Amino acid sequence: MSEPARAAVEAEAARLSSKGLSDLGYADAELERAARLIVRIKELKAQKNAVIPVHVYQRPEVIHGIADFVGDSYKLSKLCSETKAAAIVFCGVSFMAETAKILSPDKTVLLPAPEAGCSLSESITAADIRRVKARHPGAPVATYINTTAEAKAESDVIVTSANAGRILRKLYRDHRKVVFLPDKLMGQNLAMQLGKTPGKDIILWKGTCIVHDNFDSASVGLYRRMYPGVMILAHSECSPGLVSVVDFVGGTGDMMRFVESTDAPFYMLVTECGLGELARTRFPGKRFLPMCRLCPYMKAVTLERVLAVLEKPSAADAVEVDPGVQDRARKAIERMFEMAEEGGK
Numbered sequence: 001m002s003e004p005a006r007a008a009v010e011a012e013a014a015r016l017s018s019k020g021l022s023d024l025g026y027a028d029a030e031l032e033r034a035a036r037l038i039v040r041i042k043e044l045k046a047q048k049n050a051v052i053p054v055h056v057y058q059r060p061e062v063i064h065g066i067a068d069f070v071g072d073s074y075k076l077s078k079l080c081s082e083t084k085a086a087a088i089v090f091c092g093v094s095f096m097a098e099t100a101k102i103l104s105p106d107k108t109v110l111l112p113a114p115e116a117g118c119s120l121s122e123s124i125t126a127a128d129i130r131r132v133k134a135r136h137p138g139a140p141v142a143t144y145i146n147t148t149a150e151a152k153a154e155s156d157v158i159v160t161s162a163n164a165g166r167i168l169r170k171l172y173r174d175h176r177k178v179v180f181l182p183d184k185l186m187g188q189n190l191a192m193q194l195g196k197t198p199g200k201d202i203i204l205w206k207g208t209c210i211v212h213d214n215f216d217s218a219s220v221g222l223y224r225r226m227y228p229g230v231m232i233l234a235h236s237e238c239s240p241g242l243v244s245v246v247d248f249v250g251g252t253g254d255m256m257r258f259v260e261s262t263d264a265p266f267y268m269l270v271t272e273c274g275l276g277e278l279a280r281t282r283f284p285g286k287r288f289l290p291m292c293r294l295c296p297y298m299k300a301v302t303l304e305r306v307l308a309v310l311e312k313p314s315a316a317d318a319v320e321v322d323p324g325v326q327d328r329a330r331k332a333i334e335r336m337f338e339m340a341e342e343g344g345k
């Protein structure tokens with residue numbers, strides 16, 4: 001492919017700067033390097049009739065440079081099921097691209113970083129779930145979306161951090177016991193929220209997110225003394241100890257909506273660093289304090305790798321899911337869409 005025109009690169013670099021990347025610390029040379037790649041990606045994307053969904057934890061130049069839509073797992077999986085494009089280039093991790101493939105089996109789904117896994121999705125296998133089900137017959141299995149296609153296929157309903165409480169509440173209308181997999185900390189938080197006892201009426205697994213597992217609740221008091229009025233928000237994958245001392249708990253979409261609708265002197269988003277960067281660009285008038293960690297899986301996606309996958313995808317870049325697994329996993333995801341959106345609390 002030929003070098004992009006100088007004017008197009010300059011215009012793209014100026015656009016990135018206007019989106020807030022200069023304020024995040026991008027130097028002019030970095031903006032120009034990103035702009036050169038973005039111009040080429042956009043040309044190829046149009047030629048190949050592709051869409052690019054981007055998770056909120058991705059790098060700012062990926063989010064602001066090439067995303068057709070930006071969001072959390074729920075929003076991205078829903079939008080992927082609705083797109084008419086021939087190909088989906090998923091800027092996220094493996095389980096997300098698999099979810100896109102399950103919902104769009106006729107489309108080509110490409111993952112620019114095929115090795116990008118997730119500590120939660122790797123914590124449990126389909127065989128593990130079958131063993132849990134055998135130990136708790138009749139208990140519905142609600143599985144967090146951060147799991148492999150095989151794990152989803154063994155589940156009754158998929159949930160996200162945004163809708164887990166709502167869906168579990170509905171399951172408890174007809175069941176005394178529910179299995180929630182694989183995030184132990186989110187499960188403990190749900191148990192507290194719903195008044196359930198882990199091991200008795202909510203059965204949990206041992207998986208954790210390497211990003212959210214280790215935040216220290218002791219530092220919350222220190223930040224409150226240093227920054228009076230600070231509003232502290234934590235992701236629901238954080239520990240119950242932390243969750244019990246913050247001002248708001250939820251998924252990434254909930255956290256962004258909370259920031260948008262409130263007016264505090266400072267905000268602290270206890271989650272992956274990408275969300276804080278996105279918040280700083282979306283709400284330039286608000287002040288954000290750092291308390292975040294990088295997810296190495298999410299950060300494996302770069303503009304160079306997106307361009308490479310569009311130019312010449314290898315067999316490893318294309319996401320494939322066994323048709324039998326796909327069918328059963330899709331039913332569990334569709335059950336989530338129904339239960340998350342149907343009426344009732």
Ligand code: SF4
Binds near residue numbers: 146295298
């Ligand atoms: S942030 Fe945690 S849950 Fe999300 S992809 Fe990374 S390891 Fe998985």
